[in-house]
Amino acid sequence: MAAEGEDDWGLCPVDEAVPAFADAPAPGTTGDGLRTTLPTDIIGDALDGTEQDQTVFQGNVALSRGDQFLGTDRLTYDSERGTYVAEGSVRYQDDGMRVVAERAEGNQEADTHRIENLRYQLTGRRGSGRADRIELTGDKGALIGSTYSTCPPSQRAWELRAQRIDIDSARGEGTARNATVRIGRVPVLYVPWIVFPTDDRRRTGLLYPALSSNGRNGLDYRQPIYLNLAPNYDATITPRLMSKRGAMLGGEFRWLYPEGRGRVSGAWMPSDQLPGNDPGRYVDALGNRIAADQLPDRNRGQLQLEALHNVSTDWHALANIGWVSDRYYLQDFSNSLFGVASYFLRSEVGLFGRGRTWEAAVSADYHQLADFTLTEGNLPFDRLPRMVARWNQPFGRFVQAGVDAEAVRFGHEVYDGGSRLDVKPYVAFPLEGASWYVTPRLAYRHTSYQLEGDALSRATGFATRNGIAPTPANLAPLLSRFADDAPSRNLPITSVDAGMYFDRDTTIRGTRYLHTLEPRLYYLNVPFEDQDAIPLFDTLPMTFSWGQLFRDNRYTGADRQTDANQLTTALSTRLISEDDGRERLSASLGFIQYFDDSRVVAVGEVPVARGRSAWITDVSAMPSDRWMLNASYQWDPKERRQDLASVRARYLLGDSGIVNFGYRYRRDLLEQADLSFLYPLNPNWSLVGRYYYSIDDRKLLESIAGVQWESCCLAVRVVARRFLRNRTGELNDSLQVEFELKGLGSAGQNAQRVLRRSILGYDRDDLYLVPPSSVTRGQPDRTPDPTQ
Numbered sequence: 001m002a003a004e005g006e007d008d009w010g011l012c013p014v015d016e017a018v019p020a021f022a023d024a025p026a027p028g029t030t031g032d033g034l035r036t037t038l039p040t041d042i043i044g045d046a047l048d049g050t051e052q053d054q055t056v057f058q059g060n061v062a063l064s065r066g067d068q069f070l071g072t073d074r075l076t077y078d079s080e081r082g083t084y085v086a087e088g089s090v091r092y093q094d095d096g097m098r099v100v101a102e103r104a105e106g107n108q109e110a111d112t113h114r115i116e117n118l119r120y121q122l123t124g125r126r127g128s129g130r131a132d133r134i135e136l137t138g139d140k141g142a143l144i145g146s147t148y149s150t151c152p153p154s155q156r157a158w159e160l161r162a163q164r165i166d167i168d169s170a171r172g173e174g175t176a177r178n179a180t181v182r183i184g185r186v187p188v189l190y191v192p193w194i195v196f197p198t199d200d201r202r203r204t205g206l207l208y209p210a211l212s213s214n215g216r217n218g219l220d221y222r223q224p225i226y227l228n229l230a231p232n233y234d235a236t237i238t239p240r241l242m243s244k245r246g247a248m249l250g251g252e253f254r255w256l257y258p259e260g261r262g263r264v265s266g267a268w269m270p271s272d273q274l275p276g277n278d279p280g281r282y283v284d285a286l287g288n289r290i291a292a293d294q295l296p297d298r299n300r301g302q303l304q305l306e307a308l309h310n311v312s313t314d315w316h317a318l319a320n321i322g323w324v325s326d327r328y329y330l331q332d333f334s335n336s337l338f339g340v341a342s343y344f345l346r347s348e349v350g351l352f353g354r355g356r357t358w359e360a361a362v363s364a365d366y367h368q369l370a371d372f373t374l375t376e377g378n379l380p381f382d383r384l385p386r387m388v389a390r391w392n393q394p395f396g397r398f399v400q401a402g403v404d405a406e407a408v409r410f411g412h413e414v415y416d417g418g419s420r421l422d423v424k425p426y427v428a429f430p431l432e433g434a435s436w437y438v439t440p441r442l443a444y445r446h447t448s449y450q451l452e453g454d455a456l457s458r459a460t461g462f463a464t465r466n467g468i469a470p471t472p473a474n475l476a477p478l479l480s481r482f483a484d485d486a487p488s489r490n491l492p493i494t495s496v497d498a499g500m501y502f503d504r505d506t507t508i509r510g511t512r513y514l515h516t517l518e519p520r521l522y523y524l525n526v527p528f529e530d531q532d533a534i535p536l537f538d539t540l541p542m543t544f545s546w547g548q549l550f551r552d553n554r555y556t557g558a559d560r561q562t563d564a565n566q567l568t569t570a571l572s573t574r575l576i577s578e579d580d581g582r583e584r585l586s587a588s589l590g591f592i593q594y595f596d597d598s599r600v601v602a603v604g605e606v607p608v609a610r611g612r613s614a615w616i617t618d619v620s621a622m623p624s625d626r627w628m629l630n631a632s633y634q635w636d637p638k639e640r641r642q643d644l645a646s647v648r649a650r651y652l653l654g655d656s657g658i659v660n661f662g663y664r665y666r667r668d669l670l671e672q673a674d675l676s677f678l679y680p681l682n683p684n685w686s687l688v689g690r691y692y693y694s695i696d697d698r699k700l701l702e703s704i705a706g707v708q709w710e711s712c713c714l715a716v717r718v719v720a721r722r723f724l725r726n727r728t729g730e731l732n733d734s735l736q737v738e739f740e741l742k743g744l745g746s747a748g749q750n751a752q753r754v755l756r757r758s759i760l761g762y763d764r765d766d767l768y769l770v771p772p773s774s775v776t777r778g779q780p781d782r783t784p785d786p787t788q
Contacts, residue, residue, distance in 0.1 A: 069093045099121075427441070617632065
């Protein structure tokens with residue numbers, strides 16, 4: 001599969017309409033811009049004679065100037081006027097095309113040529129055809145009585161026939177007039193005028209429309225219009241008409257310059273009929289139908305801005321801003337599970353820097369509610385602004401010092417905010433040998449606050465956020481807890497990280513491996529300090545995982561610092577192939593021994609009791625180049641139950657097929673199964689499908705079933721899809737049909753985009769992309785693009 005937006009020519013045979021000329025220079029080796037300044041060179045086997053400045057060459061004649069080449073059996077050349085006549089086995093080539101014909105004539109000085117009864121092959125882009133004649137003037141040409149297709153001559157699945165096709169090599173486009181598109185021998189479309197590309201350059205014009213139909217929108221027609229405004233910026237305008245809802249206008253503007261890049265997109269619907277036509281779909285956070293005067297305004301839209309500017313080699317500025325007109329927007333315009341997963345939009349602007357020993361950032365973020373089943377009280381706190389600095393510097397071989405610091409002001413639409421300063425200096429003493437290491441580390445964490453509001457408002461906000469009824473009886477103990485408007489915390493943090501590395505050469509079933517064994521111990525000691533008076537602005541307990549075994553805090557954010565007296569014991573082993581360097585097996589096992597109960601807990605968190613934590617096992621195996629297996633498992637020995645189980649398997653079928661299976665279980669949270677596949681029946685036909693199911697909720701999340709047929713230059717995809725469209729459990733059905741004439745365009749819905757997003761590995765190149773970070777600076781929750 002090709003990347004999205006690119007054509008895949010992997011099924012095409014090596015069958016060109018006009019093979020390359022052995023005696024001609026390769027396209028692109030000489031500049032076409034130098035034609036008029038270069039002399040004309042002519043060679044041949046024999047010179048028959050001259051008459052009135054006309055020279056006649058016979059046998060293997062070659063005329064060349066710049067990127068132009070003309071080969072023929074007989075050439076009559078007028079040196080005074082620069083005209084020529086070529087007859088017999090005429091071969092012509094320039095940087096744009098290759099031609100074979102019966103006869104050609106032209107004027108080298110005026111750069112005009114006329115070629116008759118020809119076959120041609122484009123060289124800047126896949127495409128070939130025939131013509132009664134071609135007339136060339138510089139970079140422009142006209143094919144009279146012509147055909148065009150990206151299919152090989154032996155497999156003409158589709159063809160464009162036109163009375164006249166004008167080709168402009170300088171602009172990289174062709175214009176056909178009175179054209180008929182044929183699939184096989186059957187004419188399927190007549191167009192009086194059509195523009196198509198002859199190379200990979202962008203150009204202004206109509207993109208191919210999308211037409212669909214469903215119960216929500218009715219007949220849905222979108223017509224993108226592309227504007228190639230300049231080499232470094234462009235725009236796309238997308239008018240959209242939905243028969244049941246009205247008209248919508250979407251757009252996107254992109255820019256690129258040496259110091260950065262950016263993109264702004266949006267959509268506006270001045271009079272959406274959906275709220276009035278189907279008011280029953282709108283409910284409040286409790287699931288009750290809302291009143292008529294609370295329905296979304298009919299004037300609806302969304303906006304997104306993404307921009308990057310490199311201030312210097314160390315500093316860059318980011319802006320990522322998302323906005324929707326109402327909290328029902330994702331429900332009404334999203335066509336994927338994204339509309340279910342995202343309950344808020346996060347906007348961020350900031351200045352970020354990084355050097356060899358330091359990092360720094362000044363940023364601000366804001367959250368907008370985008371889920372009608374929730375209220376503003378569920379939104380995270382905004383950070384307006386946030387300043388972060390990190391410094392780490394080695395001093396000789398055995399000493400390393402650093403500091404992590406953050407200053408932030410929190411704000412919220414409902415609750416009282418405040419300011420927080422968090423500073424953690426540390427010093428480490430790394431000791432290591434060839435197969436061992438020991439790193440003692442001492443840190444001191446100071447965190448101080450300046451809270452807004454009074455004790456009553458802070459106590460009321462805390463109770464509301466945590467599901468506690470704000471009655472006088474419930475608020476009484478909280479008033480003294482939140483009486484201090486400037487709480488602080490000071491804690492020393494001591495840790496020792498030690499490990500060893502053993503390896504040996506081994507052979508398994510005739511394959512040589514490097515086998516490693518890596519034991520590791522991590523001791524952490526943090527004294528207890530009462531932190532109940534400190535609010536929770538951006539801090540939550542982390543999900544227990546392998547990485548948490550070696551962290552000095554089990555919370556995200558600085559509002560809680562865990563107390564600890566614990567020891568992590570872990571063991572890892574690997575099998576690394578000595579033939580190709582690939583890690584064929586990686587297995588890890590570890591747990592934490594808690595010597596004391598942890599007394600620091602967040603609201604709703606189960607306290608960590610003395611004893612052993614859950615055992616954590618992670619296994620990754622690649623028994624062959626086609627198989628990949630990953631598994632994670634957590635077993636709680638105290639409760640004798642599993643806390644987590646996750647299995648992911650992938651098998652590659654042939655050159656393009658793939659089967660994915662995933663199972664995820666986390667106690668009291670979720671249990672899901674996910675099966676997806678692209679199964680090639682033969683080089684042309686393949687089946688696609690996905691079944692994504694929540695076992696815990698007994699609810700379908702997404703199902704896909706489809707078939708696709710693809711040849712060298714033609715593809716057809718038919719996909720039936722059912723997916724969860726909002727948090728109330730409403731399912732949406734769709735049938736997507738896409739016809740793609742490679743090199744010319746596609747008609748129908750973009751089924752390929754849906755498949756690529758739902759089936760990991762539908763495009764093989766996606767398997768080798770670096771997965772996104774779970775926390776990416778400058779990347780907000782993206783609003784769905786209604787023009788797609």
